[in-house]
Amino acid sequence: MTLRAVLIGAQTYGLTGVHADVELMHAVLRNHGFTDVRTCTEELASYAGIRTALSRLGEATRPGDGVVVYYSGHGALLGELQYLVPVDMADSTPTDFRGYLAEELTAAVRVLTDVTPNVTVVLDCCHSGGAVREAAYESGRWALKSVELPRVARAAGLERAAALSRPGDPLVPNVVRLTACQQHDSAYEVELRPGAGRQGVFTAALAKVLDPQRHPRVPWSVLVAHARDRIKQQQVRQWPDAGGPSGRLPFSLEEPPEPERLPLVRRDGRFVVPGGAVFGLGIEDTVSMVFPGGQPEGGGRETSMAATVEVMKAGDALLCTPPSAAPRPPAGELLTAALPPGSYALPVRVHDRRHVLIDAHDLFAEALRKELARCPRLAETEDKGEAFATVRARNGTCEVLNAEGQPFRKPSGTARSDPARLTALLEELARGERVRRLRDPEGAGRLDAGPEVRFEAEHAAGSGEWRVLRPVGERLYDGDSYRVTVANHSGVPLYFWVIGVGLSGRTALVTNDQPSGYRLEPCGDEHRSTRTTASVKIYWPSDVPAQGPRPETVHLLVGDRPMDLRGLASRDAPSRSACRTDPALGALLQEVWYGVRDQLLDVGEEFHYRVWTVHADALPQPQESET
Template sequence: MTLRAVLIGAQTYGLTGVHADVRLMHEVLRKHGFTDIVTRTKELACYAGIKEALSRLRAATRPGDGVVVYYSGHGALLGELQYLVPVDMADSTPTDFRGYLAEELTAAVRALTDVTPNVTVILDCCHSGGAVREAAYEAGRWALKSVELPRVAQGAGLERAAALSRPGDPLVPDVVRLTACQQHDSAYEAELRPGAGRQGVFTAALAKVLDPRRHLRVPWSVLVAHARDRIKQQQVRQWPDAGGPSGRLPFSLEEPSEPERLPLVRRDGRFVVPGGAVFGLGPEDSVGMMFPGGHAKDVGQEFSVPATVDAMEAGDALLRTTPAAAPRSLAGDLRTAALPPGAYALVVRVHDRRHVLIDAQAPFAEALRQELARCPRLAETDDERDAFATVRVTQPGRCEVLNAEGQPFRKPAGTAHSDPARLTALLEELARGERVRRLRDPEGAGRLDAALEVRFEAEHPAGSGDWRMLRPVGERLYSGDSYRVTVANLSGVPLYFWVIGVGLSGRTALVTNDQPSGYRLEPYGDEHRSTRTTASVRIYWPSDVPAQGPRPETVHLLVGDRPMDLRGLASREAPSRSACTTDPALGALLQELWYGVRDQQMDVGEEFHYRVWTVHADALPQSREAEA
């Protein structure tokens, strides 16, 4: 296996730190074992140079290789046209548009994944529709990675984009996407050390957390959260994100088992889990607050401080803890408003636990009980009426996990069902699905007060373009059917929405996983999108689920007043085809590549308010045509 990279730095329109970004990323990748690194800076970062570099990367890549595509420079968003800004952007003519388009980047990335699934795209740029590089602040120390771009004819660019876009093309599935900022916001470069010159704030933070000495076997999602916290402490309103299979370890396909990490912030002197209600927290639940080591000798270590949910404020969980319980090196941090970068919360025990009935003999039953005792969201019951799942041994070394109707959730998978630890992991996933399936509006102050219009629609026959409204309950969906969700913001404030699916297999999916912190809906009447329709989502009957139906299929639309990372609601495993898989148009991919909205460090005084719209349907294993 060879680790390969193309590093593109287009230092244009007032940017001065791009070349430093490329040098820094080159050094970082070398430390991680990259041996084939191609850089394109100065005149080589022109439109033709970018296109050629990515084409050569595709030709050199072999199955099993690891690939990185990195870009530092300006990013532009002009209406529906999104593009990187090469150094020869000003040479565009009505028939020769020199911006490197979203669709071109999409095609280049898809070509790479045709050879290897180990692809990472890192974009340190902004999307500010031409309104770019504004005045610096902090006495000129900071500057936007953007500038007022010259007016160029877009016609050729729109034609090129249209020729590359094909409705119904799937997203590139194996790409880890690391983005510097949200779609309509900007990224910054800064002089981070006196006299060192400017460099990209995101690139600098990412390089810091990628130091192999600091974090061993930590996935991208966690590393980017650490980078985000570092940027927050620099008082920069720039929120990086990690999309795609961000549970992977850097530059590999390995996805380690990770606990359910929840966001943790300080607000008015209190520790808070923002959006705690959505994650199933309630009064008197127990969590562990996790803090990274505060001194050089603690690098790579984490310290846990026990806490209890004291009260719910809107949709947030307020924590009660004793600073004296923390290690001495952290005591000062617990008394200040700023958390150390990388702090988060773990669930220890919750009030709303799902009950499991064990129909088995010792020693298997005892081993399973010991595993259940360590699960924060599971408990044993001896009353089948209380059980959401029953574990039944049918013969030595073989058992089934049955739902309340006596149907197997999944087909027995050899040792996966006979190993108590792996069986418990399956039960935890199914319990998460049952909890998320019951997601509903919060009570009292947590309810969002905003005017919205919501439509759930299904298409049949498939591919006909004939969409009809779905009822909240009583619908029947068949394998191969598709649905979509449209939401319109009729209020005067920006809102965020997520689509969450709980499939017939019990797996949960953040359907809008390209933007895990929420699709932004602009205020009503704003020139940018105040109404959005998701790409179509196709219902599949997974191969590991017995073809017995009907089974419940649930779709939630959650709308909130703050960005919030809801990746924690999704199933941990990633089957090749889950009950819900997205199938959006190609034109959405650049938003997935570039978009990044952050919630981890919410501003003081901002509580999370939300509402939930739901369709509960019955899914059937056959196609609609076969039923007819």
């Protein structure tokens, strides 16, 4: 296996830190064992040079390799055109558009994923095309990584984009996307130290958290959360994040098990879990607050502190620390200091637990009870009527049955010998049951704005015949697809997420390419105030018995703030993706680019949201075979 990378740096339109970004990333990758690192700067970062560099990377890549595509420079948005800004962008003519399109980037990345699934794309650029917000930064210190470009060659760019994208093209799988900012917002470069020159804020933060000595065996999702907090503490309004299979360890395919991390912030002197209601928290629930390193720069041991949910304010959970906690330094200092980068909360015991009936009478049953006692969201019951699941052990095999007596998954002999593995399955199923019951918040947490929402299904994917889905009573069959359209008729931006709880009980953040939410611009804005998601195919997983009907639930959650909802998804991914997606006409085309993230969360305001839901019955056979 060879670790390969192409580092593209297009230093244009006033940027001065791009070459430093490339040099820093080169050192980081060398430190991680990359032996084939190609740089593409100066005249090589032209439109033709970028195409050539990515083409040659594709030709060199072999099965089993790990590949990184990195870009630092300007990013722009011109109507429907999303593109990187090569060094010869100014040479564009009405018939020769020199922007490197998102469609072209996706096509190049697709070539790589056809050879190896271990692909990471890092974009340190803005994607706002000049439609950026003013910021009160020290004059001359900060530089936007976006640029106002003349509307040259737009027709030529649109024509090239249309030739590259076709309805029915699959989105690029297996791509980890690390990106600096939201689609219509900005990334920055800054002089980190006097006289040291400028550096991309995202690249500098990413390099810090990629130190293997400081953060060994930590997945991308956690590392980027650390980078996000570092950027936040610099008072920079950009929200980097990781899309795609971000549970992987850096530059590998390994996905280690991770605890259920909840976001944690400080607001008006209080610890707060933003969006705590969505994650199932309620008054008097207990969590453990975890502070990596015990100080902003890390390097120390991890510190934790117990806390209880005291108040639910809108959709947020406000915490209090019990007097018995008696925090000692450095934990005591955290009561007044800024939170260390990467701080989070772990649920310890929550009110909204799911009950399990154990139908076994041997040492296995006792071992399983001990495992359940350690689970914050599970509890044993002897009442079959209140059990969401029954564990039945017979003749060396173990089954987990739903309320109708159907196995959630096919029986497993190994589960009987591994209570911890069985408990992990129960936790996953319990999460699915909890998320399946997601509904509008009560009182002040309810979103005032009322978007227009439409759920549609297509029988026999690809037929082109879409019908509107009712909230309840629908039937979906193996091979059907669904999609969701959301229109913002209000005067404020909104964010939306699509969350699916499949017939297997697995939970998927369908919009996982933007875990912090797809942004809907205010009604009448020149950018998108209406979006249609890519279509999602219903399929019957191989580990689920072909017995139906089984519940299939799709939620649309619309909120007034960005919020990372990755924690709602099942951590144990199925052997086949729970969502087989195809791009829908009218949707922005490229999953690689869609990792871009929202502006910094204004921690002075609460999270308000609403939920729209379709509860359907899924059946294993295609519709035409049903008798």
